[in-house]
Amino acid sequence: VRYTIPDTVLHRELPGEAVVLNLATAEYSQLNHLGQVIWELIRAGSDRNAIEATLVREYDAPAERIRSDLTAFLNRMVELKLLKAVEP
């Protein structure tokens, strides 16, 4: 699965976090460090598997934990319409 950022979504980095806001829905979400890393990977065009592989490689945490955290994050962002899932 690949994710795209809707063109109505704005992004702003703040000290220690970032905020994404969808103009169309007025929904927003705060991104912590890991969220920002995932967001940048999505911006760069990475699909879900590539994001997961990068996180497993870069972070010292069990792969299962990373997978479930990533799934929860992506599902939440899609639910808030801050990301759009694009099936291959």
Added chain:
Amino acid sequence: MNASSNRSIGPISLLLMAEAWWELLRARVRILVPSGRAKWLRNVLRISSGRHDPLAIDKLTVAVNRASQYHVRPMRCLDRSLAIVCMLRRRGIATALKIGCRRQGEVLDFHAWMDGTDDSAPVANAGGPAHPGSPNENAFLPFDWPKL
């Protein structure tokens, strides 16, 4: 000496106020109606081409702030900024809407303002104390331009 003064508003100011009142109403309706809202907001977030005219910006800002007092519902910073941006663009003056946020303890604050766009610092703020680009660490930081 009389501490109070009764300043009358001239016909031109009244006309400006009437235009501002109507523009505020249009802004509120366009924000509330989902259809076309995002496209319109993205458009006003882009810097428009045009001349720079700080005097006109000041005049219209005053008109919009005055007119906002004659609406039944309180007009928020987004309504006022949008009204000013639309009025300035109609007059060929370069401007853009800015939307920003800042963290205040546990709370995330959002704010909208109008930005004069002649490569200088913002020239007017349509409803809040913070100016982007100021050294004030509590300033609202504008969102990045959306990809178009």
